[in-house]
Amino acid sequence: MDIGFLGLGRMGQAMAANLVKAGHTVRVWNRSPEAANGIEGATRVATAAEAFRGDAAITMLADDAALRSVIVEGGLLDGAERPAVHVSMSTVAVALARELAPIHERAGVAYVAAPVFGRPEAAANAALNIVAAGDDAAITKVQPLLDAMGAKTWRFGSEPSAANAVKLAGNFMIVSAIEAMGEASAFAEGHGVSKAALLDLLTNTLFASPVYKGYGALIAEDRYEPPGFTLRLGAKDIRLVLAAAEGAGVPMPFASVLRDNLIDAISHGDGERDFAALATVAARRSGQS
Amino acid sequence: MDIGFLGLGRMGQAMAANLVKAGHTVRVWNRSPEAANGIEGATRVATAAEAFRGDAAITMLADDAALRSVIVEGGLLDGAERPAVHVSMSTVAVALARELAPIHERAGVAYVAAPVFGRPEAAANAALNIVAAGDDAAITKVQPLLDAMGAKTWRFGSEPSAANAVKLAGNFMIVSAIEAMGEASAFAEGHGVSKAALLDLLTNTLFASPVYKGYGALIAEDRYEPPGFTLRLGAKDIRLVLAAAEGAGVPMPFASVLRDNLIDAISHGDGERDFAALATVAARRSGQS
Amino acid sequence: MDIGFLGLGRMGQAMAANLVKAGHTVRVWNRSPEAANGIEGATRVATAAEAFRGDAAITMLADDAALRSVIVEGGLLDGAERPAVHVSMSTVAVALARELAPIHERAGVAYVAAPVFGRPEAAANAALNIVAAGDDAAITKVQPLLDAMGAKTWRFGSEPSAANAVKLAGNFMIVSAIEAMGEASAFAEGHGVSKAALLDLLTNTLFASPVYKGYGALIAEDRYEPPGFTLRLGAKDIRLVLAAAEGAGVPMPFASVLRDNLIDAISHGDGERDFAALATVAARRSGQS
């Protein structure tokens, strides 16, 4: 297929490379030009408009502001050569997805929301879990693209924002797992048990899953640098969760605790460390560090 | 080995049966006599004192009060024929473990704390994860017994109460996982996504672990009866967690949320339903049910 | 003085009337025209621009969006006849105040933030407490206006946004007081003590202050209609508090609880009832109602 790819952060680069590898013709664009160097086999274009055309255009932009700025304020939907399908893979607000859907409909561009679960290594290995929602025929059309980037696509119906809600729900559960490990670790240490021993037991038995094993290892070793995903970006996700929860009338006391503890962490200088550094808050509050 | 087993609830019965199966001579005792009927090959004794002797005595009693009443107030440690080792497998307060250790020492009985992770089916299949702490030689001595009951024994040093702290930390993480799934489910439903679809995705990918799969299935189907483990008993565990956290100077805001939500659930009639019913609190607070 | 007054809700009408009463020449404007009828002695003008001129212009608009739309997007600061001072009395975000200050400076209009504490009756009686920040000379210039509307002006320095922070801090404390009374009431009722009796004692002794007496009386009688100030508007204030807290790196667990409980209340149909209805959440969660 003839596609454009907008947004070449660590995730985007790996995903675009996999599309090239799968034989697709890929035009890539990034706001700051230096990033696009490394994608062999892709054609670099100078403007977003040149990327936003063809059979499908994929956006993997940093956040709500970037997506809004490029697509809406950039006037891409009014362009002469619009893509048949826009696959929006960024983690953005549910409200933004709701706002974008009708704008795309008016422009005659199918809008598919398809955020992903997985860190950069998973993206590199085409092992992402992709959460897709939007017009069924449009998703089917881009399914080969999704298959080139992920291990599996999970469909969540025809309302695009549903996919964003699922993504945020999953992220909320990830952060909750980190916090639970953090509190349990402080509790154990307070009783003379090393957190490494505790987490070794729990993440190899009851909680033997990728999230617990991955973050558990970082917490056990207090290894928060270099960051895989910064705590500050994680705080942004919880902000999106809380906003969407309020929109849907859902009290989320765990998310509220996460918010406060993430602020605490940032105010103690952990914003640019790995997200797992959230676990240090409970230890500090206990006077253990 | 010649052993006594005190406490024949659902867990205790399965564990004692596995000890018999492994070839040990087992005297069993239960406060209310009807329970002990079903353990073929074990000798039923009429008094706790008759069980509390031999190479080792294992207690799997309901709670702090039961353990204290049988062992301390019952005067078993003053008995003529005390066991060489007392393996205390109940989930009890860290403070109680701290209190019992020196009493046993004075009585010349080795005290091993060995609480377990696993529901009754795991007990029946000798698949428990056993958390043991206490005198190393004593643990080694009873290791064949632990092996008969569990898949693996995780040792946590020589201070018995450390094992109880680990058990409580693990239980806290389990309840946190239920709450996180409950909030995420209400969030998803509030955005038109079925919680069953959400949990299917998450418990088969990022959270593909026993705890999430087990409780996730119950939540997805709103299947809270019959209870595997009642919510009211779960609330007791969180009470133990909070008490031990305070003792160690550890603020645990997640545990505090759990406490409030468990009270909410009990006040709405869910005390005798499965622990997973905690997940209904977020839905009810959102006006979804 | 020759002044304009923009925004004639219940608060604005009472405040503008007091300015007329004090002898000032007042041009009034409201987006929806019907509201301005009742202010005798004031000149009604058809456009915001006609009001936004003279010695000073006062805005008492509904929220951030209204203030931004009228002043910034409406282009008032580019108008030919700008006022010497803009006194912004709405409760708005700290971030908006930060954004507006330099815009005004460039336009050569002094920007004074002067939000108020007090309900409509206090506004009618010129009994408001006014929190003012901005250029000292500018505040001094408009002091006669403030004196006509309030009992006292409390100055908080030259950075306008400081006044908005103080206003939000005060509102947070008010909502915290309501929640504390709500939880204490459910606690008392759960022990067979009527909340009316409890609040009668406490609001006449330790907590004998306007906020506790006022909201306490509503809670004691479950009198939530008609609303003096709706719960939905209160929820907006807490949203502003949380956003500003995050901006300043301040975890506020009480504010987080308030957020969740306000959502709970709105999801149970209390959005348009009096703010004091927040107190019903604790009772409902206890199964008392």
Next chain:
Amino acid sequence: MDIGFLGLGRMGQAMAANLVKAGHTVRVWNRSPEAANGIEGATRVATAAEAFRGDAAITMLADDAALRSVIVEGGLLDGAERPAVHVSMSTVAVALARELAPIHERAGVAYVAAPVFGRPEAAANAALNIVAAGDDAAITKVQPLLDAMGAKTWRFGSEPSAANAVKLAGNFMIVSAIEAMGEASAFAEGHGVSKAALLDLLTNTLFASPVYKGYGALIAEDRYEPPGFTLRLGAKDIRLVLAAAEGAGVPMPFASVLRDNLIDAISHGDGERDFAALATVAARRSGQS
């Protein structure tokens, strides 16, 4: 009247002195003998039994353990010369009050629960607010004693434990007020506003009540030593609140936040400082101190 007074801490000494001043015959007793020196006109007795007799005996003991140890375990209710009425003025658990009432009934001693609001200065000035519950005739009989110690007696029916519930509800509201001021102060400081200025405004207007003025002044000046009432004792009260809330099925998320923050404060060395030091937690978590 001929009375005994047990428990001569700072509060008890002042209260007993006022009883002497009012013309009553007072026998005083304290576990550690040195305390009773200073009460002129009272007769010091060597045993609790000598104090626990006469027309009425008043207990103002430190906590649940002290009250239980002296009255129940000390066998005072089996004594030959029991008092007609036992006025129990300590702040104790609701559950303890429930347990003591029937024991007294069997012993033929009327049991009146009469905890007080007020710090030592209020006790010295006979300005306490007394919360009384129990048999109406018994309260009426001891009313002259209560009048000698307090400004007003608030009656809460015939079930003694109701008075303890009211006392705990009030204490909960006091601690909530401290926390609200603490969070608001950190919020203000984070926006460049001094907490002293903020609290000056709020505690002289909306929150012009004894609790806010008293604690607000301490917070404004960071004056936590010497303690009027230690934070550790305050933490004990919140523990009683939470236990009684659970007993009555009432979720209290504010009380849960208080619990965690009090633990945080104690873990940072503030246990023996004034209760108002709770307000430092929000500042520390914000990285302000």
